[in-house]
Amino acid sequence: MEEERTHIISALVLHKPGVLQRVAGLFTRRGFNIDSITVGTSEKEGMARMTIISRGDDKVLEQITKQLNKLIDVIKVRDLEHETTVKRELCLIKVHSPTEKIRSEVIQYAGIFRGRIIDVSSETLTIEITGDSDKIDTLIDLVRGFGIKEIARTGPTAMSRGIKTM
Amino acid sequence: MKGGQAIIKSLTDAGVEVVFGYPGGVLLPLYDVIYDSNLRHILVRHEQCAAHAADGYARASGEVGVCIGTSGPGATNLVTGIATAYMDSSPILALAGQVPSHLIGNDAFQEVDTLGITMPITKHSFQPMKAKEIPGMIKSSFYIASTGRPGPVVIDLPKDVQEEEFEPEKNIKIELPGYKPTKKGHPLQIKKAAKLIINSKKPVILAGGGVILSESSLELLKLSETIGAPVTNTLLGKGSFPEDHELSLGMLGMHGRKTANFLVDECDCLIAVGCRFSDRTTGNVDEFAKNAKIIHIDIDPAEIGKNIEVDVPIVGDAKIVLRDLLDMIIKYKSNITTDEWVNHVKEFKNACIPRMTYNDVPLKPQTVIKEIFDTLEDDTIVTTDVGQNQMWMAHYFTSKHPRTFLSSGGLGTMGFGFPAAMGAKVAKPETDVVAVCGDGGFLMVCQDLATIKEYDIPIVICILDNRRLGMVAQWQKLFYDKRMSHTHLGEVPDFVMLAESFGVNAERLERPGDIKDCLSNALKSGEPTLLDIIIDPEEILPMVPPGCGLTELVGEYKVERENLEEITYHEKSQEKVGD
Structure with missing residues (x-):
C-alpha cells in the first residue's frame, strides 16, 4: 500500500449548470474522498476554476485526474505540488464574547493572526481570517475557550507560484 | 422552426433512419412531428427494450442507436439500458421527455431528475432550455457518443422547449473544448x-x-x-x-x-x-x-x-x-x-477441445450450442442474455466475425438478448439474427414479442429453458451448500403458448438433432419465431471461483476426445465465496 497524501487538485471547468454535480458525483461513485471543494469564476470567460483537496495514494490520485479529465465539461486538471503552490482559505468565526475583557482578548488574537473583526454584537464578535488551513486551525483552537458560536470555512483555493499557469 | 422539428431534423442530418421509442405526455410535441416525418419509429412495448434495441442496433452496425422515452417512469425505464450501454462502451443516444421548464423542480406529474439519475451512467448529457440549443446539442451528442471510447449520451427535453419557435442557424458548430480523444499512440x-x-x-x-x-x-x-x-x-x-x-x-x-x-x-x-x-x-x-x-x-x-x-x-x-x-x-x-x-x-x-457432443435427454446445453452453431451462417448475428446461457454461448460458440456476438458484459443485464436482437435485425435486415436467452431473462422482456410481430422483425429466439436462474443456482450448488434459495422458476409460463398468443410462431424442442431443421426453417420462414429448448437443469459450467487465479478451475472440464491424456488442474477448495 502506497502512502496516502493530501493532494491539491486544480481543475478548469466550463461554468455551467450541473458541472459541480458531475465532479462531486464522480468522486462519490469512484470512492474518492473530498476534504473540500471550492468553485468560482476564472480568468477565462465561461470557465470556472475548482480547487479540490483530496486524500489518497498516488494510484488513487492518478485515477482522480484521469477520471476528471474524462468529463466533457472539464477542460484541464492539475495536481498542484505543495512546495510550489500558494494555498489560501477564508474562515469566519463567531466567538461568544459577552464581556469587555473577552472582547479585547479576542481582538488581540485576531490581530496576531492578521484577522479582522467584521461584526460585533453585545454577545459576539465575528473574526474574518485568511491563510493556510493550519493557521486557521490554530486561531480556532485559541478562541475555542471563549465559546465558538459558529464557524464557516471556504476550504482552500490554490494556484502555482511564479509565472506558471495551467 | 419548432424545437420538436429541430430534434427530428438534427437526427436525420446525423444519418439516423430508425428510432426505438415509447411516447408519453411531455413527448406529445415531438411525436406530433414524428407523425409526419420519414424517420422510422418502432414502438416498443417497454422503454427498457427501446434502450436495449438501440444498443443492439449500435453493436451490430457501429452506428449510434437512438431510443426515446417520456419523462418520469419512461426515463427511469430507459436507465437499465443506458447503464448497459455505458458499461460496454456502446454508442447510443437516449432522448428523454421532461416536464415543462417552469415546472422543473416542483415534483410535477411524471417528473424525475433524469440528468441526475443518468449522470453516472452516461458519457455526457444535455438539457436544452431554449429550442435554439437543440441542433448543437444533438450534433455534439453524436460526436461524443461515437468517438473516443464510445458511450451513451442522454438529452433531457422539456416539453415547452419542444414547442418553442426559433430561427435555426445555418452552420451548426460543435464546441467541446474539454473533449479531445487521443488517437495516435506515443x-x-x-x-x-x-x-x-x-x-x-x-x-x-x-x-x-x-x-x-x-x-x-x-x-x-x-x-x-x-x-x-x-x-x-x-x-x-x-x-x-x-x-x-x-x-x-x-x-x-x-x-x-x-x-x-x-x-x-x-x-x-x-x-x-x-x-x-x-x-x-x-x-x-x-x-x-x-x-x-x-x-x-x-x-x-x-x-x-x-x-x-x-x-x-x-x-x-x-x-x-x-x-x-x-x-x-x-x-x-x-x-x-x-x-x-x-x-x-x-x-x-x-x-482440451471442450466436449460438446452428447446424446442426453434432457438436452445438454453444450449440444444445443453446437447444433445452433452448425446451423448458422458465419455472418449470423447472435445475441445472448445473461447467466449460464451467456457463458455457454461465450465458451462453446465459435464466433468468426466482429459485431456478430452481442452480449451484456459489464452490467450483466438479464433481458438484454431479445431486444438487442430486435435492434440488430433492424440495423441488418439482410442478416440472420438469433437471440439465445435463458427462460428467466426472456420473461423479463417478453412483452416485446408484440413489437417483433407488429413490425415483422424476423428474429429467432432460442430459449435455453431449464426453469432455473441457472447461474445463481450454480453458485448456490458450488458455494452455498446446495441451498437453492429462490432460483427455481416453476412451471409457468408455457413459452410456446405465450409466443402464439402474440402471433409468433413457436415450437418446443427436447431431443438431440431437433434443432438444426427447426432453426433453419425458422430463419428461412422470414417470420419471428420462438424455440423453447428444454435443457438439463443440473448441468454446471466449469468455472474459476472469485478470488482465485485463472488456472484454479472448479468442476470437471470435459474434453471432446476422451482418449486424450487428461490434463490435470487444481481442485480449489470451495470455501472462497465472493461476488
Whole structure:
C-alpha cells in the first residue's frame, strides 16, 4: 500500500449548470474522498476554476485526474505540488464574547493572526481570517475557550507560484 | 422552426433512419412531428427494450442507436439500458421527455431528475432550455457518443422547449473544448512495446471489445500471425479474432476456455488490446499473467493501471496503434521465428477441445450450442442474455466475425438478448439474427414479442429453458451448500403458448438433432419465431471461483476426445465465496 497524501487538485471547468454535480458525483461513485471543494469564476470567460483537496495514494490520485479529465465539461486538471503552490482559505468565526475583557482578548488574537473583526454584537464578535488551513486551525483552537458560536470555512483555493499557469 | 422539428431534423442530418421509442405526455410535441416525418419509429412495448434495441442496433452496425422515452417512469425505464450501454462502451443516444421548464423542480406529474439519475451512467448529457440549443446539442451528442471510447449520451427535453419557435442557424458548430480523444499512440511507447514483443518467447494477445469498436480485427490478425501470438478474447472481444483460427484460444476468465486461462498464465508477454481487465476476466489480479510483461493498448487513459499494473501502456485508437506497432516490429526484425511456441499452443489446444457432443435427454446445453452453431451462417448475428446461457454461448460458440456476438458484459443485464436482437435485425435486415436467452431473462422482456410481430422483425429466439436462474443456482450448488434459495422458476409460463398468443410462431424442442431443421426453417420462414429448448437443469459450467487465479478451475472440464491424456488442474477448495 502506497502512502496516502493530501493532494491539491486544480481543475478548469466550463461554468455551467450541473458541472459541480458531475465532479462531486464522480468522486462519490469512484470512492474518492473530498476534504473540500471550492468553485468560482476564472480568468477565462465561461470557465470556472475548482480547487479540490483530496486524500489518497498516488494510484488513487492518478485515477482522480484521469477520471476528471474524462468529463466533457472539464477542460484541464492539475495536481498542484505543495512546495510550489500558494494555498489560501477564508474562515469566519463567531466567538461568544459577552464581556469587555473577552472582547479585547479576542481582538488581540485576531490581530496576531492578521484577522479582522467584521461584526460585533453585545454577545459576539465575528473574526474574518485568511491563510493556510493550519493557521486557521490554530486561531480556532485559541478562541475555542471563549465559546465558538459558529464557524464557516471556504476550504482552500490554490494556484502555482511564479509565472506558471495551467 | 419548432424545437420538436429541430430534434427530428438534427437526427436525420446525423444519418439516423430508425428510432426505438415509447411516447408519453411531455413527448406529445415531438411525436406530433414524428407523425409526419420519414424517420422510422418502432414502438416498443417497454422503454427498457427501446434502450436495449438501440444498443443492439449500435453493436451490430457501429452506428449510434437512438431510443426515446417520456419523462418520469419512461426515463427511469430507459436507465437499465443506458447503464448497459455505458458499461460496454456502446454508442447510443437516449432522448428523454421532461416536464415543462417552469415546472422543473416542483415534483410535477411524471417528473424525475433524469440528468441526475443518468449522470453516472452516461458519457455526457444535455438539457436544452431554449429550442435554439437543440441542433448543437444533438450534433455534439453524436460526436461524443461515437468517438473516443464510445458511450451513451442522454438529452433531457422539456416539453415547452419542444414547442418553442426559433430561427435555426445555418452552420451548426460543435464546441467541446474539454473533449479531445487521443488517437495516435506515443511513438516511444510503441517502440518499447515492439522491443518487448520481439524479445518474448511466449507472447499472447488479449483482445477486448475495443478491437471491435475500432474495427481493427484485420490489424489484430496480422499482428498475431506475424509474431506467432495466440489470441484470447474477453466476452466483449468475442468475434474480434476468428475463433476457428489455429491461433485462437477462445474466451478468457471466470468461465473461460482452459486453453486461454492456462496459456495466459504461461505467457511471458501479454498484449492487451481494448480491454479493461474486469474482475471476471482476470480472476485474482495477483495471479494474473504473473510470468508476463503486460502491454496495454486502450483509447481511455483511465483504464490504464486501473485494475492491474502494466509495463507498457499505450493510449490510442487500437487500429492506429496496432498498425504502428506492427510496422515497428517489422522494422526491427523482419523474420520472427515462432514455431516452438505456436506448436506448443496447438498441442495444448488440441488436448482440451471442450466436449460438446452428447446424446442426453434432457438436452445438454453444450449440444444445443453446437447444433445452433452448425446451423448458422458465419455472418449470423447472435445475441445472448445473461447467466449460464451467456457463458455457454461465450465458451462453446465459435464466433468468426466482429459485431456478430452481442452480449451484456459489464452490467450483466438479464433481458438484454431479445431486444438487442430486435435492434440488430433492424440495423441488418439482410442478416440472420438469433437471440439465445435463458427462460428467466426472456420473461423479463417478453412483452416485446408484440413489437417483433407488429413490425415483422424476423428474429429467432432460442430459449435455453431449464426453469432455473441457472447461474445463481450454480453458485448456490458450488458455494452455498446446495441451498437453492429462490432460483427455481416453476412451471409457468408455457413459452410456446405465450409466443402464439402474440402471433409468433413457436415450437418446443427436447431431443438431440431437433434443432438444426427447426432453426433453419425458422430463419428461412422470414417470420419471428420462438424455440423453447428444454435443457438439463443440473448441468454446471466449469468455472474459476472469485478470488482465485485463472488456472484454479472448479468442476470437471470435459474434453471432446476422451482418449486424450487428461490434463490435470487444481481442485480449489470451495470455501472462497465472493461476488
